[in-house]
Amino acid sequence: MKPITVLHVIDTLQTGGTESQLLRILPRLDPGGFRQVLCPLQMTGSPVGVAGDGVETHPLGLHKNDVLRGVAALRAIIARVRPDLLHTHLFAATLMGRAAGRLSRLPVVTTLVNTPYAPQWRIDDPALTRWKVEAVRAVDALTASWTSWYVAISETVKRSAVRHLGIPADRITVIPRGVAPEDLPALSPEEVRQVRQSLGWADVDPLILNVGRLVPQKGQRHLIEAMGEVVQRLPRARLAIAGEGRLHGALEAQIRALRLDGAVRLLGDRRDVPVLLAAADLFVFPSLSEGFGVAFLEAMAAGRPCIASDLEVVREVAGSDAAVLVPPMSSGALADAIMTVSRDEETRRRLAEAARIRARHFSLAEAARRLEEVYRRVAGRETAADVLVGAASR
Numbered sequence: 001m002k003p004i005t006v007l008h009v010i011d012t013l014q015t016g017g018t019e020s021q022l023l024r025i026l027p028r029l030d031p032g033g034f035r036q037v038l039c040p041l042q043m044t045g046s047p048v049g050v051a052g053d054g055v056e057t058h059p060l061g062l063h064k065n066d067v068l069r070g071v072a073a074l075r076a077i078i079a080r081v082r083p084d085l086l087h088t089h090l091f092a093a094t095l096m097g098r099a100a101g102r103l104s105r106l107p108v109v110t111t112l113v114n115t116p117y118a119p120q121w122r123i124d125d126p127a128l129t130r131w132k133v134e135a136v137r138a139v140d141a142l143t144a145s146w147t148s149w150y151v152a153i154s155e156t157v158k159r160s161a162v163r164h165l166g167i168p169a170d171r172i173t174v175i176p177r178g179v180a181p182e183d184l185p186a187l188s189p190e191e192v193r194q195v196r197q198s199l200g201w202a203d204v205d206p207l208i209l210n211v212g213r214l215v216p217q218k219g220q221r222h223l224i225e226a227m228g229e230v231v232q233r234l235p236r237a238r239l240a241i242a243g244e245g246r247l248h249g250a251l252e253a254q255i256r257a258l259r260l261d262g263a264v265r266l267l268g269d270r271r272d273v274p275v276l277l278a279a280a281d282l283f284v285f286p287s288l289s290e291g292f293g294v295a296f297l298e299a300m301a302a303g304r305p306c307i308a309s310d311l312e313v314v315r316e317v318a319g320s321d322a323a324v325l326v327p328p329m330s331s332g333a334l335a336d337a338i339m340t341v342s343r344d345e346e347t348r349r350r351l352a353e354a355a356r357i358r359a360r361h362f363s364l365a366e367a368a369r370r371l372e373e374v375y376r377r378v379a380g381r382e383t384a385a386d387v388l389v390g391a392a393s394r
Helices: 017-028 065-079 093-102 128-147 155-165 191-200 220-233 249-259 274-277 294-301 313-320 331-343 347-359 364-378 384-393
Strands: 004-010 034-040 084-088 108-112 149-152 172-174 207-209 238-242 264-268 282-285 308-309 324-326
Touching: 004 017, 004 065, 004 364, 017 294, 017 364, 034 084, 034 149, 034 155, 065 294, 084 093, 084 364, 093 108, 093 128, 093 238, 108 155, 108 238, 108 308, 128 155, 149 155, 149 364, 155 172, 155 313, 191 274, 220 238, 220 331, 238 274, 238 347, 249 264, 249 324, 274 294, 282 294, 282 347, 294 308, 294 313, 294 347, 308 313, 308 347, 313 324, 324 331, 331 347
Parallel strands: 004 034, 004 084, 084 108, 108 149, 149 172, 207 238, 207 282, 238 264, 282 308, 308 324
Antiparallel strands: none
Protein backbone atom coordinates (compact mmCIF):
# COMPACT_ATOMS: atom_id res chain seq x y z
CA MET A 1 0.00 0.00 0.00
CA LYS A 2 1.19 3.51 -0.80
CA PRO A 3 2.64 5.34 2.24
CA ILE A 4 0.59 8.13 3.79
CA THR A 5 2.27 11.45 2.95
CA VAL A 6 2.19 13.94 5.83
CA LEU A 7 3.13 17.56 5.18
CA HIS A 8 4.27 19.15 8.45
CA VAL A 9 3.77 22.91 8.56
CA ILE A 10 5.61 24.68 11.40
CA ASP A 11 6.68 28.26 12.14
CA THR A 12 10.40 27.44 12.32
CA LEU A 13 12.86 24.62 12.97
CA GLN A 14 14.92 26.62 15.47
CA THR A 15 15.36 25.90 19.18
CA GLY A 16 12.13 25.19 21.03
CA GLY A 17 10.22 22.33 22.62
CA THR A 18 7.77 21.94 19.72
CA GLU A 19 10.49 22.05 17.10
CA SER A 20 12.79 19.61 18.89
CA GLN A 21 9.98 17.15 19.59
CA LEU A 22 8.88 17.12 15.96
CA LEU A 23 12.40 16.51 14.69
CA ARG A 24 12.95 13.76 17.25
CA ILE A 25 9.72 11.92 16.57
CA LEU A 26 9.95 11.87 12.76
CA PRO A 27 12.71 9.21 12.62
CA ARG A 28 10.59 7.00 14.89
CA LEU A 29 7.60 6.90 12.52
CA ASP A 30 7.33 3.85 10.26
CA PRO A 31 9.12 4.82 7.00
CA GLY A 32 7.25 2.10 5.13
CA GLY A 33 3.87 3.45 6.18
CA PHE A 34 4.50 7.18 6.18
CA ARG A 35 6.32 9.74 4.04
CA GLN A 36 7.24 12.82 6.08
CA VAL A 37 7.71 16.25 4.45
CA LEU A 38 8.70 19.38 6.38
CA CYS A 39 7.50 22.88 5.50
CA PRO A 40 8.83 25.54 7.90
CA LEU A 41 7.55 29.08 7.34
CA GLN A 42 11.01 30.43 8.22
CA MET A 43 14.37 28.71 7.80
CA THR A 44 17.26 30.62 9.34
CA GLY A 45 20.38 29.21 10.93
CA SER A 46 20.68 25.48 11.51
CA PRO A 47 17.79 23.23 12.56
CA VAL A 48 17.70 22.21 16.18
CA GLY A 49 16.90 18.56 15.63
CA VAL A 50 18.16 15.40 14.03
CA ALA A 51 15.56 14.68 11.33
CA GLY A 52 17.21 16.61 8.50
CA ASP A 53 18.84 13.55 6.90
CA GLY A 54 16.49 12.06 4.34
CA VAL A 55 13.51 14.27 5.22
CA GLU A 56 12.22 16.33 2.31
CA THR A 57 12.06 19.99 3.34
CA HIS A 58 10.35 22.93 1.61
CA PRO A 59 11.03 26.18 3.53
CA LEU A 60 8.69 29.01 2.55
CA GLY A 61 11.02 31.84 3.60
CA LEU A 62 8.14 33.95 4.87
CA HIS A 63 7.46 35.99 7.99
CA LYS A 64 4.93 34.26 10.19
CA ASN A 65 2.59 37.28 9.95
CA ASP A 66 2.47 37.13 6.13
CA VAL A 67 -0.67 35.00 6.15
CA LEU A 68 -2.04 35.55 2.63
CA ARG A 69 1.31 34.93 0.92
CA GLY A 70 1.86 31.99 3.22
CA VAL A 71 -1.43 30.34 2.27
CA ALA A 72 -0.69 30.81 -1.45
CA ALA A 73 2.86 29.45 -1.09
CA LEU A 74 1.63 26.53 0.97
CA ARG A 75 -0.96 25.62 -1.67
CA ALA A 76 1.83 25.55 -4.25
CA ILE A 77 3.81 23.15 -2.02
CA ILE A 78 0.68 21.01 -1.62
CA ALA A 79 0.31 20.80 -5.40
CA ARG A 80 3.93 19.67 -5.70
CA VAL A 81 4.08 17.27 -2.75
CA ARG A 82 0.51 15.91 -3.06
CA PRO A 83 0.15 15.03 0.65
CA ASP A 84 -2.66 12.96 2.11
CA LEU A 85 -2.94 15.31 5.08
CA LEU A 86 -1.38 18.38 6.69
CA HIS A 87 -0.05 18.42 10.25
CA THR A 88 0.28 21.94 11.66
CA HIS A 89 2.40 23.01 14.63
CA LEU A 90 2.35 26.45 16.36
CA PHE A 91 -0.09 29.27 15.74
CA ALA A 92 1.02 30.99 12.50
CA ALA A 93 1.61 27.66 10.74
CA THR A 94 -1.74 26.39 12.00
CA LEU A 95 -3.62 29.44 10.72
CA MET A 96 -2.04 29.15 7.26
CA GLY A 97 -2.31 25.36 7.22
CA ARG A 98 -5.99 25.37 8.11
CA ALA A 99 -6.75 27.83 5.30
CA ALA A 100 -4.60 26.02 2.74
CA GLY A 101 -6.04 22.65 3.73
CA ARG A 102 -9.59 23.92 3.43
CA LEU A 103 -8.94 25.46 0.00
CA SER A 104 -7.12 22.32 -1.17
CA ARG A 105 -9.73 19.97 0.35
CA LEU A 106 -7.16 18.23 2.50
CA PRO A 107 -7.65 16.99 6.08
CA VAL A 108 -5.65 18.86 8.72
CA VAL A 109 -4.23 17.60 12.01
CA THR A 110 -3.24 20.32 14.50
CA THR A 111 -1.06 19.84 17.55
CA LEU A 112 -2.13 21.97 20.53
CA VAL A 113 0.97 22.84 22.55
CA ASN A 114 -0.04 25.47 25.09
CA THR A 115 -2.81 27.20 27.02
CA PRO A 116 -2.52 30.71 25.49
CA TYR A 117 -6.03 31.88 26.41
CA ALA A 118 -5.87 31.03 30.09
CA PRO A 119 -5.52 34.11 32.36
CA GLN A 120 -2.09 33.12 33.66
CA TRP A 121 -0.66 33.38 30.13
CA ARG A 122 -0.70 37.20 30.41
CA ILE A 123 0.98 37.33 33.81
CA ASP A 124 4.27 39.23 33.80
CA ASP A 125 3.89 40.18 30.11
CA PRO A 126 2.58 43.74 29.52
CA ALA A 127 2.83 43.18 25.74
CA LEU A 128 -0.05 40.71 25.93
CA THR A 129 -3.05 42.95 26.50
CA ARG A 130 -6.47 41.44 26.99
CA TRP A 131 -7.76 42.72 23.65
CA LYS A 132 -4.79 41.29 21.73
CA VAL A 133 -5.24 37.87 23.29
CA GLU A 134 -8.99 37.96 22.67
CA ALA A 135 -8.50 38.96 19.02
CA VAL A 136 -6.17 36.01 18.45
CA ARG A 137 -8.52 33.68 20.30
CA ALA A 138 -11.44 34.79 18.12
CA VAL A 139 -9.49 34.00 14.92
CA ASP A 140 -8.36 30.67 16.37
CA ALA A 141 -11.90 29.70 17.39
CA LEU A 142 -13.37 30.83 14.05
CA THR A 143 -11.01 28.59 12.07
CA ALA A 144 -10.88 25.71 14.58
CA SER A 145 -13.49 23.70 12.64
CA TRP A 146 -11.13 23.67 9.62
CA THR A 147 -8.91 21.22 11.52
CA SER A 148 -10.08 17.63 11.11
CA TRP A 149 -8.38 16.26 14.24
CA TYR A 150 -6.41 17.61 17.18
CA VAL A 151 -3.48 16.26 19.15
CA ALA A 152 -3.00 17.81 22.59
CA ILE A 153 0.32 17.35 24.37
CA SER A 154 -1.31 17.14 27.81
CA GLU A 155 -4.68 16.78 29.47
CA THR A 156 -4.23 20.36 30.68
CA VAL A 157 -3.94 21.62 27.10
CA LYS A 158 -6.94 19.55 26.01
CA ARG A 159 -9.16 21.00 28.75
CA SER A 160 -8.06 24.52 27.85
CA ALA A 161 -8.84 24.01 24.14
CA VAL A 162 -12.29 22.65 24.92
CA ARG A 163 -13.02 25.57 27.23
CA HIS A 164 -11.55 28.48 25.26
CA LEU A 165 -11.95 27.34 21.64
CA GLY A 166 -15.06 25.19 21.88
CA ILE A 167 -13.34 22.19 20.29
CA PRO A 168 -15.29 18.98 20.99
CA ALA A 169 -13.37 16.81 23.42
CA ASP A 170 -13.90 13.72 21.25
CA ARG A 171 -11.92 15.36 18.41
CA ILE A 172 -8.79 15.67 20.56
CA THR A 173 -6.31 12.86 21.19
CA VAL A 174 -3.83 13.42 24.02
CA ILE A 175 -0.30 12.33 23.08
CA PRO A 176 2.19 13.49 25.71
CA ARG A 177 5.68 14.62 24.82
CA GLY A 178 8.34 11.95 25.14
CA VAL A 179 12.01 11.33 25.74
CA ALA A 180 14.45 8.73 24.47
CA PRO A 181 16.94 7.45 27.09
CA GLU A 182 19.61 6.97 24.39
CA ASP A 183 19.67 10.75 23.82
CA LEU A 184 20.82 11.39 27.40
CA PRO A 185 24.56 10.91 28.02
CA ALA A 186 26.13 9.74 31.24
CA LEU A 187 29.24 11.76 32.11
CA SER A 188 32.23 10.67 34.15
CA PRO A 189 33.34 12.92 37.03
CA GLU A 190 36.18 14.18 34.81
CA GLU A 191 33.76 15.02 31.99
CA VAL A 192 31.52 16.87 34.46
CA ARG A 193 34.53 18.87 35.60
CA GLN A 194 35.40 19.74 32.00
CA VAL A 195 31.86 20.93 31.25
CA ARG A 196 31.85 23.14 34.33
CA GLN A 197 35.28 24.45 33.48
CA SER A 198 34.04 25.35 29.99
CA LEU A 199 31.43 27.53 31.70
CA GLY A 200 34.15 29.21 33.75
CA TRP A 201 32.98 27.56 36.95
CA ALA A 202 35.36 24.79 37.97
CA ASP A 203 34.66 25.11 41.70
CA VAL A 204 30.85 25.13 41.92
CA ASP A 205 28.39 23.72 44.44
CA PRO A 206 25.65 23.48 43.39
CA LEU A 207 25.44 24.08 39.63
CA ILE A 208 21.81 25.00 38.95
CA LEU A 209 20.43 24.76 35.42
CA ASN A 210 17.38 26.23 33.72
CA VAL A 211 16.49 25.64 30.07
CA GLY A 212 13.90 27.71 28.23
CA ARG A 213 13.18 30.62 25.93
CA LEU A 214 13.83 34.00 27.53
CA VAL A 215 10.23 35.17 27.58
CA PRO A 216 7.96 36.20 30.48
CA GLN A 217 6.11 32.86 30.45
CA LYS A 218 9.28 31.02 31.52
CA GLY A 219 9.69 32.99 34.76
CA GLN A 220 13.50 33.32 34.71
CA ARG A 221 13.44 36.75 36.33
CA HIS A 222 12.03 35.20 39.51
CA LEU A 223 14.77 32.57 39.50
CA ILE A 224 17.47 35.23 39.07
CA GLU A 225 15.93 37.19 41.93
CA ALA A 226 16.01 34.03 44.06
CA MET A 227 19.73 33.64 43.34
CA GLY A 228 20.38 36.94 45.09
CA GLU A 229 19.32 35.23 48.31
CA VAL A 230 20.83 31.83 47.49
CA VAL A 231 24.40 33.07 46.99
CA GLN A 232 24.34 34.83 50.36
CA ARG A 233 23.90 31.44 52.04
CA LEU A 234 25.58 29.23 49.42
CA PRO A 235 28.43 31.38 48.05
CA ARG A 236 29.57 28.70 45.56
CA ALA A 237 26.12 28.29 44.00
CA ARG A 238 25.93 29.13 40.30
CA LEU A 239 23.01 29.37 37.86
CA ALA A 240 23.24 28.71 34.11
CA ILE A 241 20.27 29.54 31.88
CA ALA A 242 20.28 27.96 28.42
CA GLY A 243 17.97 29.61 25.91
CA GLU A 244 17.42 32.79 23.95
CA GLY A 245 14.59 35.28 23.57
CA ARG A 246 13.38 38.85 23.75
CA LEU A 247 14.11 39.23 27.47
CA HIS A 248 17.86 38.63 27.08
CA GLY A 249 18.77 42.29 27.60
CA ALA A 250 16.37 42.75 30.51
CA LEU A 251 17.67 39.65 32.29
CA GLU A 252 21.30 40.70 31.76
CA ALA A 253 20.41 44.08 33.29
CA GLN A 254 18.75 42.34 36.25
CA ILE A 255 21.85 40.20 36.80
CA ARG A 256 24.05 43.31 36.87
CA ALA A 257 21.65 45.22 39.13
CA LEU A 258 21.70 42.37 41.66
CA ARG A 259 25.51 42.09 41.35
CA LEU A 260 25.22 38.47 40.29
CA ASP A 261 27.57 38.73 37.29
CA GLY A 262 29.82 35.98 38.65
CA ALA A 263 26.98 33.74 39.81
CA VAL A 264 24.46 33.77 36.95
CA ARG A 265 25.13 33.28 33.24
CA LEU A 266 22.86 33.42 30.21
CA LEU A 267 24.27 30.79 27.85
CA GLY A 268 22.13 31.57 24.81
CA ASP A 269 20.86 28.80 22.54
CA ARG A 270 22.72 25.54 23.20
CA ARG A 271 22.83 22.34 21.18
CA ASP A 272 24.36 20.43 24.10
CA VAL A 273 21.52 20.63 26.63
CA PRO A 274 21.76 16.88 27.47
CA VAL A 275 25.43 17.42 28.38
CA LEU A 276 24.57 20.46 30.52
CA LEU A 277 21.90 18.40 32.28
CA ALA A 278 24.38 15.64 33.00
CA ALA A 279 26.78 18.18 34.52
CA ALA A 280 24.17 20.01 36.64
CA ASP A 281 23.39 19.31 40.30
CA LEU A 282 19.88 20.74 40.21
CA PHE A 283 17.28 21.75 37.61
CA VAL A 284 14.87 24.62 38.29
CA PHE A 285 11.74 25.23 36.19
CA PRO A 286 10.07 28.50 37.29
CA SER A 287 7.50 28.80 34.47
CA LEU A 288 4.27 30.74 34.97
CA SER A 289 2.38 28.75 32.34
CA GLU A 290 3.18 25.65 30.28
CA GLY A 291 1.56 23.26 27.86
CA PHE A 292 3.79 20.40 28.95
CA GLY A 293 7.39 21.32 29.80
CA VAL A 294 9.76 19.33 27.59
CA ALA A 295 12.85 20.77 29.28
CA PHE A 296 11.43 19.71 32.64
CA LEU A 297 10.76 16.18 31.37
CA GLU A 298 14.28 15.92 29.94
CA ALA A 299 15.74 16.98 33.29
CA MET A 300 13.67 14.30 35.02
CA ALA A 301 14.82 11.66 32.53
CA ALA A 302 18.42 12.71 33.16
CA GLY A 303 17.91 12.07 36.87
CA ARG A 304 18.34 15.66 38.00
CA PRO A 305 16.68 16.73 41.25
CA CYS A 306 14.00 19.18 40.08
CA ILE A 307 12.32 22.24 41.57
CA ALA A 308 9.36 23.54 39.57
CA SER A 309 6.41 25.91 39.69
CA ASP A 310 3.27 24.33 41.08
CA LEU A 311 1.25 24.32 37.84
CA GLU A 312 -1.52 21.94 36.82
CA VAL A 313 0.52 20.54 33.94
CA VAL A 314 3.67 20.20 36.06
CA ARG A 315 1.71 18.00 38.46
CA GLU A 316 0.48 16.03 35.44
CA VAL A 317 4.06 15.42 34.29
CA ALA A 318 5.80 15.01 37.64
CA GLY A 319 3.22 12.98 39.48
CA SER A 320 3.23 13.10 43.25
CA ASP A 321 6.90 12.89 44.19
CA ALA A 322 9.26 13.56 41.26
CA ALA A 323 9.87 17.26 41.98
CA VAL A 324 9.68 19.90 44.67
CA LEU A 325 6.85 22.28 43.72
CA VAL A 326 6.72 25.94 44.73
CA PRO A 327 4.20 28.73 44.04
CA PRO A 328 4.76 30.49 40.68
CA MET A 329 6.39 33.95 40.78
CA SER A 330 7.73 33.42 44.31
CA SER A 331 11.46 34.10 44.40
CA GLY A 332 11.49 33.51 48.13
CA ALA A 333 9.97 30.04 47.80
CA LEU A 334 12.41 29.23 44.99
CA ALA A 335 15.36 30.31 47.12
CA ASP A 336 14.18 28.27 50.11
CA ALA A 337 13.66 25.17 47.95
CA ILE A 338 17.06 25.50 46.27
CA MET A 339 18.82 25.80 49.61
CA THR A 340 16.85 22.95 51.20
CA VAL A 341 17.50 20.52 48.34
CA SER A 342 21.15 21.58 47.92
CA ARG A 343 21.93 20.94 51.57
CA ASP A 344 20.23 17.53 51.84
CA GLU A 345 21.97 14.72 49.95
CA GLU A 346 19.24 12.18 50.75
CA THR A 347 16.55 14.50 49.33
CA ARG A 348 18.57 14.95 46.15
CA ARG A 349 19.01 11.20 45.77
CA ARG A 350 15.30 10.53 46.35
CA LEU A 351 14.19 13.23 43.90
CA ALA A 352 16.63 12.03 41.24
CA GLU A 353 15.42 8.43 41.45
CA ALA A 354 11.74 9.41 41.49
CA ALA A 355 12.31 11.67 38.47
CA ARG A 356 13.96 8.90 36.44
CA ILE A 357 11.14 6.47 37.23
CA ARG A 358 8.41 8.99 36.40
CA ALA A 359 10.06 9.99 33.11
CA ARG A 360 9.76 6.40 31.87
CA HIS A 361 6.02 7.01 31.48
CA PHE A 362 6.79 9.39 28.59
CA SER A 363 8.27 7.48 25.66
CA LEU A 364 9.03 8.97 22.24
CA ALA A 365 8.49 5.56 20.68
CA GLU A 366 5.01 5.32 22.21
CA ALA A 367 4.21 8.88 21.12
CA ALA A 368 5.21 7.96 17.55
CA ARG A 369 3.01 4.87 17.58
CA ARG A 370 -0.02 6.85 18.73
CA LEU A 371 0.64 9.57 16.18
CA GLU A 372 0.63 6.93 13.44
CA GLU A 373 -2.85 5.89 14.63
CA VAL A 374 -4.06 9.49 14.26
CA TYR A 375 -2.63 9.76 10.75
CA ARG A 376 -4.27 6.51 9.63
CA ARG A 377 -7.60 7.61 11.10
CA VAL A 378 -7.55 11.02 9.42
CA ALA A 379 -6.33 9.58 6.09
CA GLY A 380 -9.10 6.98 6.11
CA ARG A 381 -6.79 4.00 6.57
CA GLU A 382 -7.66 3.14 10.14
CA THR A 383 -7.20 -0.47 11.19
CA ALA A 384 -9.39 -2.41 13.63
CA ALA A 385 -6.60 -2.17 16.22
CA ASP A 386 -6.47 1.61 15.74
CA VAL A 387 -10.21 1.86 16.44
CA LEU A 388 -9.90 -0.04 19.72
CA VAL A 389 -6.79 1.79 20.91
CA GLY A 390 -8.11 5.19 19.82
CA ALA A 391 -11.39 4.70 21.67
CA ALA A 392 -9.48 3.77 24.83
CA SER A 393 -7.17 6.80 24.63
CA ARG A 394 -9.78 9.52 24.11
